[in-house]
Amino acid sequence: MANGVLVFAEQRDGVFRGPAFEALTQGRRLAGQLGTDLSAAVLGSGIAGTVEVLKEYGVDAVFVADSEHLARYTTEGYADVFSKIVREKNPSIVLMPASSLGRDLAPRVAAHLETGLITECTALEISDGRLLGTRPVYAGKALIKTFVKTDPQMATLRPKVFSAETISESKETHVEQVDVTTGAERIRAKVIEFQSSGGDRPELTEADIIVSGGRGMGNADSFNVIEDLADALGAAVGASRSAVDAGWRPHPDQVGQTGKTVSPSLYIACGISGAIQHLAGMSSSKYIVAINKNPDAPIFKVATYGIVGDLFEVVPALTEEVKKLQAA
Amino acid sequence: MNIVVCMKQVPDTETRIKIGSDGRSIDPADVEWIVNPYDEYAVEEALQMKERTGAGEVVVVSVGNERATTAIRSCLAMGADRGILLKTEHPFGDTFSIAEALANLLKEMEFDVLLFGKQAVDDDNAQVAQLVAHMLDLPCVTVVTKLEIEGSTAKAHREVEGGTEIVETSLPSVFAAEKDLNQPRYASLKGIMTAKKKQIEEKETQLGHFKIEVIEMLKPPPRPEGRIVGEGREAVPELMQLLKNEANVI
Numbered sequence A: 001m002a003n004g005v006l007v008f009a010e011q012r013d014g015v016f017r018g019p020a021f022e023a024l025t026q027g028r029r030l031a032g033q034l035g036t037d038l039s040a041a042v043l044g045s046g047i048a049g050t051v052e053v054l055k056e057y058g059v060d061a062v063f064v065a066d067s068e069h070l071a072r073y074t075t076e077g078y079a080d081v082f083s084k085i086v087r088e089k090n091p092s093i094v095l096m097p098a099s100s101l102g103r104d105l106a107p108r109v110a111a112h113l114e115t116g117l118i119t120e121c122t123a124l125e126i127s128d129g130r131l132l133g134t135r136p137v138y139a140g141k142a143l144i145k146t147f148v149k150t151d152p153q154m155a156t157l158r159p160k161v162f163s164a165e166t167i168s169e170s171k172e173t174h175v176e177q178v179d180v181t182t183g184a185e186r187i188r189a190k191v192i193e194f195q196s197s198g199g200d201r202p203e204l205t206e207a208d209i210i211v212s213g214g215r216g217m218g219n220a221d222s223f224n225v226i227e228d229l230a231d232a233l234g235a236a237v238g239a240s241r242s243a244v245d246a247g248w249r250p251h252p253d254q255v256g257q258t259g260k261t262v263s264p265s266l267y268i269a270c271g272i273s274g275a276i277q278h279l280a281g282m283s284s285s286k287y288i289v290a291i292n293k294n295p296d297a298p299i300f301k302v303a304t305y306g307i308v309g310d311l312f313e314v315v316p317a318l319t320e321e322v323k324k325l326q327a328a
Numbered sequence B: 001m002n003i004v005v006c007m008k009q010v011p012d013t014e015t016r017i018k019i020g021s022d023g024r025s026i027d028p029a030d031v032e033w034i035v036n037p038y039d040e041y042a043v044e045e046a047l048q049m050k051e052r053t054g055a056g057e058v059v060v061v062s063v064g065n066e067r068a069t070t071a072i073r074s075c076l077a078m079g080a081d082r083g084i085l086l087k088t089e090h091p092f093g094d095t096f097s098i099a100e101a102l103a104n105l106l107k108e109m110e111f112d113v114l115l116f117g118k119q120a121v122d123d124d125n126a127q128v129a130q131l132v133a134h135m136l137d138l139p140c141v142t143v144v145t146k147l148e149i150e151g152s153t154a155k156a157h158r159e160v161e162g163g164t165e166i167v168e169t170s171l172p173s174v175f176a177a178e179k180d181l182n183q184p185r186y187a188s189l190k191g192i193m194t195a196k197k198k199q200i201e202e203k204e205t206q207l208g209h210f211k212i213e214v215i216e217m218l219k220p221p222p223r224p225e226g227r228i229v230g231e232g233r234e235a236v237p238e239l240m241q242l243l244k245n246e247a248n249v250i
Ligand SMILES: Cc1cc2nc3c(=O)[nH]c(=O)nc-3n(C[C@H](O)[C@H](O)[C@H](O)COP(=O)(O)OP(=O)(O)OC[C@H]3O[C@@H](n4cnc5c(N)ncnc54)[C@H](O)[C@@H]3O)c2cc1C
Pocket: A213, A214, A215, A216, A217, A239, A240, A241, A242, A243, A254, A255, A256, A257, A258, A259, A260, A270, A271, A272, A273, A274, A275, A276, A277, A278, A281, A291, A292, A293, A294, A297, A309, A310, A311, A312, B013, B037
């Protein structure tokens, strides 16, 4: 019988990503409720030394697939190896982060295993011994609660919605190398180059704070004021579709239904009206600040705190205050 | 170059969503239906590929009910050559059953490129492209923002955290379109006229092998009432105070 919770612990260049810790934390909670074990699978190359950190998340076992052809992520290579681990270990629940990698990989793994997958969950619970996932649909205008009818029950977790928590007591963790037999010749789609977008601001989907600008910015250069505030806060920079379509910001910065879905602790919307398609991408933020000169802008309906005024006056003043606070 | 585009008809993104009487799906009354926005990028890319190579055809395939023919017709008006409707009355097609229906049809078709949208903006699953690719044993590149094809090799740009991956693969292959891929054309009047004469083949389809079960659809809890802190720069110190002491976020 299928038993246990297995988490895909995503790493890149030997560093585990935040969403992996969030998934491990949820996995530990669910395993506790089911009275079963938590394990993690790590795929990569030369990663043996990196798995120590996973022990802090209370995993009972770590399965390590270390192979040169797993050095760079490929859908086919990772799907073959991870599916094989799942088949062998036979967990009843498999959790993966809904990162770029997880979003690409999880459906292919579900297809391998001929099982169901609930993507982008924002809540997970156990009901009658089965995993019940809650996820937004219709651009966040509704939520659905879903069971997977087959085993293993697979789900991906929307980044930043769940917290990452380590355990205080130490725990015995069993580390096992798994045999990677899948040949590289099975991999047809290969990454031949990675173009870094440069800059050292945090990743939009993983940022704690996001400062976004919209059509109210007026042109590309004015985004300086957004960047200044973002840098003072250590935040990421986002944009509305209007700002992206005008060519002021690159597409990876777009927040919304046809952009990124983000859930930071704080989202600061500057010169953004709050169209339903923009809200679709950011309304799960914990706190929202809106700065807009139109008091009737719909963004004020979702904003925790609003300032009515010219952003070119308000945003630099806010940047100054933040710097003052940090100097104090 | 033969290209197949999988397209889903979805509610307009502005549509107000009402929960249906079954408590598990939306009430379709008064909903305006459109071509899934990401699938428009897929159709546009297909048309450009065909225009570049000057040969082959673009076929649009959809799993849905009779109403989906209007969405197929919109794609034909953009310039696609013909459409196939896999007709089903099943209201909750889960991704696996939809992928299976598509894969069964596609097995019998010949194509070099199989295009999808990155996700359907109704259920936002972002699964069907990868599922179909696996069922047909094809490589698949998702979240594609640029696609170059030379002979039987394709180079696809894919947006990920911190940058762009450039993925090389051989045809036939599956690609799932992201917004930045191109600028979809509007149908011309001539396009709309000729689309009326293009063929849409309908095939009755039975969906099966459901893997998930939706037990409830509900409205999201409303966000707590916000407040206007004040006007202009004078309001900034008060906002700072709230962010620091009430929200504890800075
Ligand atoms: C299928 C589809 C998908 C879409 N996907 C997305 C998406 O993913 N993301 C997205 O954002 N949009 C999306 N949109 C577009 C969306 O409908 C809106 O058009 C867009 O969000 C508006 O952007 P905006 O708020 O920047 O611009 P506007 O609506 O023009 O608002 C600009 C705001 O700036 C304010 N302003 C102007 N000057 C100042 C100033 N000096 N100081 C302070 N405030 C000022 C104005 O009062 C106004 O409220 C989509 C639309 C469709 C149809």
